[in-house]
Amino acid sequence: MIPDYLTFIRFQNKRNLLYIYIVTLILLGFYWKNTFFSFSRDDAWLVSAILALVLYAFIADLKAYWAYKCVVKNVDLTHFLKKKSAGNKSLFLAPFGVLVFGYLIFCAFTWALLLFIPAGLTLVLLAVISPLFIWAIFALLRPVYIRQVTASERNTLKYKRLSHYLVITATMSVLMNLITIAPLRHSPQFDLYGRYFTLESIITMLVLCAIVLAINLIFLRFTRRYIFLGHLFMNEIDLTFSTTIPCQELYEKPRWLRLVLLVSIEFIWSALIALIVTISGWSLWFEVYFLLCYLPCLACYMLHAWWKWHNDFMMSCDMYLRWGELQSGER
Incomplete structure (x- = not known):
């Protein structure tokens, strides 16, 4: 029996709220640890940005997901199909618009808390309340996106290649x-000015890059086959979205060998960057220096994402073509 929309979202809401809490607490926990378990007014802007990016991550492909649900009809969306609606396509409701709006909301909320309670309690309250805000915005946008799907003419190509889709995701990942x-x-451990080119500093950056990459790869484990299927149904991508994968020979290598190559390249690259910065006498911002050292790990992240999402897309294409055959057979 196909569940109706309200029954389905009651189950989905519980699961989504749990996911939002887990992701938010992990990211805020890492940030809090990096501040040496302190929180001040200067941190309000960055914490608000983290929360806004979490919100964006949960709603970026929400429309495509419900396009998949709408077409395969494993959820009864009669409630929306009966209503004739052109769908609100305001820029403020687009994922990037929601990102900006969410950032402003979280900034205002954080500063309001700082006005009335000690800074030490603000982060705790943010960790408890902000996932509920994210979930509420998610729940409010869901019917809007469903109406857009049911009213859409499905004739706009949004992503020509997987690389375009990947660049946006990687950019958000780097920002986070x-x-x-x-x-x-x-x-003090990362105050590297004047001692970039030392073994301790190079290994410190190597470990930091490895930790960041490992966390990013964990979040890559979630499949996107149904997301890509939704994009296919809306014609936002086509069957040429991803025809091959880069570095095929590297992809076929054992995982342990790829790991050894990455560590070796990252060490040599970090040493080279440290040498250049030391010789030039530059005083780089920590974030800039980290990003320069992180480039090999970023390339690794993008390759792994490309390989995984290519496989997900191939499965989506198979389901898309099979669905087309089933629809043709019914006619």
């Missing part, structure tokens, strides 16, 4: 990484 590690600039 930079914001989360930003407090480390105040750590």
Whole structure:
């Protein structure tokens, strides 16, 4: 029996709220640890950005997900299909618009808390309340996106290639990484000016890059096959979205060998960057220096994302073509 919309979202709401809490607490926990378990007014802007990026991550492909649900009809959306609606396509409701709006909301909320309670309690309250805000915005946008799907003409190509989709995701990932590690600039361990080209400094950056990459790869484990299927149904991508994968020979290598290559390249690259910065006498911001050292790990992240999402897309194409055959057979 196909569940109706209200029954389905009651189950989904519980699961989504749990996911939002887990992701938010992990990211705020890392940020808090990097501030040496302190919180001040200067941190309000960065914490608000973290929360806004979490919100964006949960709603970026929400419309595509419900396009998949709408077409395959494993949820009864009669409630929306009966209503004739052109769908509100305001820029403020687009994922990037919601990102900006969410950032402003979280900034206002954080500063309001700081006005009335000690800074030490503000982060605790944010960790408890902000996931509920994110979940509420998610729940409010869901019917809007469903109405857009049911009213859409489905004739606009949004992403020509997987690389375009990947660049947006990688950019958001880098922003989150930079914001989360930003407090480390105040750590004596990462005060590297004048001693970039030392073994201790190089290994310190190597470990930091490895930790950041490992966390990013964990979040890559979630499949996007149904997201890509939704994009296919809306014609936002086509069957040429991803035809091959880069570095095929590297992809076929054992995982342990790829790991050894990455560590070796990252060490040599970090040493080279440290040498250049030392010789030039530059005084770089910590975030800039980290990003320069992180480039090999970023390339690794993008390759792994490309490989995984290519496989997910191939499965989406298979389901898309099979669905087309089933629909043709019914006619």
